[in-house]
Amino acid sequence: MKIFALIGGSGTGKSYKALLVAHKYNINYIIDDGLLIRKDKILAGYSAKKEKNRIQAIRRAIFEETTHAQEVMEAIKKTKPAKILVIGTSVRMIDKIIKTLGLPPFKRILKIEDISTEKEIEDAKLSRLKEGRHVIPLPGIEVQRKFPVNILESLEIFYKRRYSNKKIGERVIVRPPFSYYGKLYVSENAILDIIVYTLKDFKEVVELGKSQINIQEEGILVNINLILRYGENIPSVGLKIQENLKRELEYITGINVNLINIFVYNLKY
Structure with a gap:
């Protein structure tokens, strides 16, 4: 099993780019915000986007709860993926997720700055800050089926080729409950x-x-x-x-x- 990591600060557009990165490196499994995703389906886990506050969302994303981590570990053991893309805000967060889930060290690390322009990153930050918009690399119908959130829009993702565009999946933009509370400061x-x-x-x-x-x-x-x-x-x-x-x-x-x-x-x- 080969582990790829995609890192970037909060709101920089990691989940937005996840499907494109997965397609480029032929990765069918993604771990993002507490979920194990295979293509357009949630295999296991609980989304951090459904938590009511930011602290609980962070704990959910790093699989701090034992039963949550165990469910994802069992799904990985059962499906035996060849490659997994793990998304996080830092190398430290990636290491914590890998250690908790018993995964091997990551083979390659990608930074959001390597795959997005400065304008794309700034636009993503602005969208997160002003509108509380979060992206999940799944179709809206799958998200709504698994957990209730305020879905803003669902869009198809295409991989641009020289002569044609190939559809590689969908993503949904949501506004989770904790985004209404603004930023959380710890003094x-x-x-x-x-x-x-x-x-x-x-x-x-x-x-x-x-x-x-x-x-x-x-x-x-x-x-x-x-x-x-x-x-x-x-x-x-x-x-x-x-x-x-x-x-x-x-x-x-x-x-x-x-x-x-x-x-x-x-x-x-």
Whole structure:
């Protein structure tokens, strides 16, 4: 099984281009927003587009729920696809999906900038921002049959050749429930509160010093300074803290944690 990845920021038109990419590389299976799609049919999964808020949509897209992931894994095992195109906002997200579903490492990665013009990307972002328009690489009738959403339009996709256009599928443009709520912002103070709460479980930590938190579209960056209890194994404690913070932050906020740096600047008895 060969895994291809298509990455790009939110609203840049990844799902819009998915069918063209799949056709070019002869890929019949697509994993997009929590769904396993084969050509014009949903084989397994639950769409992130039906979730009521952005956090739940992110969790759905990365298959965080065990039963959801298991259903898709069983469908993949049963159909044994030769190639799968996995769509995500970052390499980190692709890696998380691949790991959760037990898929092999991706063979090739494609960026939305490689297959779309700057104007196409900007137009897609504007459409997402102003109108909350999302694309699903499926016909409208299939989408409506599987889950209720506000379908705006359904269009056929053609692959342009020199002498003729070949139809390769359909896509539907929808407005999911969570798009009505606008953007979701998580404050740095909220992140800090989660860090403080998580560190209470570590008796090795004497004090939390100055911390730096940077929330970006692709994830969270955290730098924290700690005073540890004298006599502890610093690398071991630091690794456990990183693992726990990452797990708690991603679970509570639904945002990827890209980096956690821990600086131990003092020891106390």
